[in-house]
Amino acid sequence: MAPPSPIIQASGLTKRFGKLTAVRELTLEVGAGQVFGFLGPNGAGKTTTIRMLTGLVRPTSGSALVAGYDVTLEPREVKRRVGYLAETPYLYPKLSGREFLSFMAGLYEVPAAVARQRASRLLNLFELADRADELVETYSHGMRQKLALAGAMLHEPPVLFLDEPTSGLDPRSARLVKDLLVALVERGHTVFLSTHVLEIAEQLCHRVGIIDRGQVVATGTLDELRQQAQRNAYSLEDIFLQLTGGSEERELAAFLRER
């Protein structure tokens, strides 16, 4: 079977903040209709990469095409075609859930009647319908996460960038999100997923990219990554720890020994 045509293409993407290079010469491709897992230790440059690919932050050098549009030259066209769920999404505490979704529909220019329908459907899907007319400030962390995800999906973007989408969700809601991602991909959407939960990446992702200290250290399917890592790496966790130097694991072990 021919590999799907790439919907995200990044080439030599670099971002510097003053003297700090957050992302260095990042090159990757994500095929349309796939779930791409983007893994890496804290501070590795995952969020900066997503911010560049969504047109939020301009790369210092390099280029990227998302849904056929250049993120530097046509950021607005890119934004129209992507949904972005930030790691700590901002929600307006003084709007109700339904009002927030209406607002998001306005931002993405979704016609009002369509937006109302989609909002109702998403609120039902995420089990928020009962509380839809209450202010967001009364929502729990998980409910907020679900509302933010609904907001990112409201305009039915072909590409979804999700930064830690299951953070703070209970197992039932986390499962719901996983099922939803599978359903979205079946309908042709592409998901670029940044996560620390390796189990999710293992279950859902067609391909995985691992970033460490701003550089992509490996990309490919799980089998391909296994080949790139040492022979005794069976799970994604083993591969991840080997490719990123396992520094966190070593630090944790050292900390426990000190205790």
Place this chain on the structure above:
Amino acid sequence: MLIHLVRQRVRMAWNRVSRGPRRALRVVGVLVAVLFTAGFVILAGLNAGGLVDRVTRNDPLAAGQSLPVLLVGVTVLTLITSLSSAFHHLFLAGDLELLLAAPVPARGLFGLKVLEIWRDSLHVLLFQAAALYALGQALHFPVSYYARALFVGALLTLAASALGASLTLVLARMRFGESILGLSRLLAILLLLPVGVLGVPALGFGRNRVPSLLSPADVNAVTDQLKSIGPPPAWAPTTWAAHLLLGDEAAGLSLALLVVTAATLFVGAQLAFDTIFQASWERVRFSASSGSARRLKWRLPAIVADKGPVLAIVQKDWRTLIRDPRWRTGAIISLVALGLPAMLLFAGDPLARAGHITRFWFGMLPVPYLAFLIGSQQGAATLAYEGRNLALLRAAPVGLTRILWAKVLGGLALVVLVTWAATLSLGFRHNGEPLETGAALLAATWLAVGATLAAVAGAALTADFEGDNPQRRVGCLGTIVTSVLSIVFFVSNTGLFVWWVVRAVLTVPRPLLGFMPFIDWALPAVALGAVGAIMLAWRIGMQRLATWEAS
């Protein structure tokens, strides 16, 4: 898109008042805040117009000069106020990332930001509206003047806000941009002082009070000053605005020039936004903060973990506050713009001819003023800056009383430092004896503690810990509550102290002799009542904090 964004802002403002728990209390709070703030500024504007009325009786030509002067003043004030608020709206607003991630056209986002910046100059706009109204009344302008005044006022201030946004975008890219913006806030306060001078007496006595407080000689001086300014420069947009308002023969051309200039300014500001905003935002949001934190790291000693939670909170507060440019500029503004003039006034020894005791004790009057000023600011800041992290403190095994005392101690450090420095320098200036200076230091400490306690209690009662901007978490109602508590404490305790000094070492003025037993009893009772009110506010504030939950 702009309409959509504005509608959402209006909806949030409406929800803030009309929905959620304790709605009635919030409605009352908003009403009080609106009446207090708007009333104050509007009366100040009416007084400014009243002053023109008196100048008109002196010299109608000089009164005509007041219109361009007023327009220049208000436009400059809006520009400088916008410089200080633009930084928050353009770079630090909580929802910025959400808006930037959406395909919001730059024009819509820029329009929203200009309107938000403009809204922050609401007090200037109200002052301007009232002053233009009173000026129209004083100079007997026709009805059409008021419609033109509305248009001109909105256009000039909106253009000033757009210019402020552009300048902020440029400054944010510069190395010392943040310092310049801090300085602009100082300037905004200094320029607002005359508004305060016009407004404060108006609160109690109503319109025309200030002009009637001015002697005919003062009014003559204002008239002479207005005449000495001469005709305004023909190229200034405020001069065109004045022509338009006066409806003279140059009104038509002035309208055209004004509209073209404003349009050019908006287009220029939009272009500046399109070109500079992204880079400025990235610099402020992602680069600058980490750099400044790194620079400060080595200057401060480590947090002492084994000295208990109170000290740890105090140390943490000081670190976070002095690393926050908004707090730094706020503290400097209070000290320089509001504290220094009082110190300079009394350092000039205005009571040099009085006896030593009068000269010493009455020369100390800036000390309680400084205690009130810095105490109410610092006490509120230490609690309000905690924000949602209050939940973190409450999760620790530390009682709320200790948390609040830590906040008082954190705020008190600067208050005591300032009041002691003022006491010692004024004591030295007025040749105080060691015993006198020691007593003054004790009194200063008491007033500092009281003012800081009042501020922490007021903030505990009203602070919105979820607010984006830590400087606005206490809000209008909170500021009013804190100010009332502090002022009652400040006035009653200073009054009691002055009374004791008068009773002990000076002669009681003859008119007060008959009331002495009553004053002896009433002043301590009021002072004690003020302390009781603070304690009550403290207790209710603690109850509120105990039930507060981060959303």
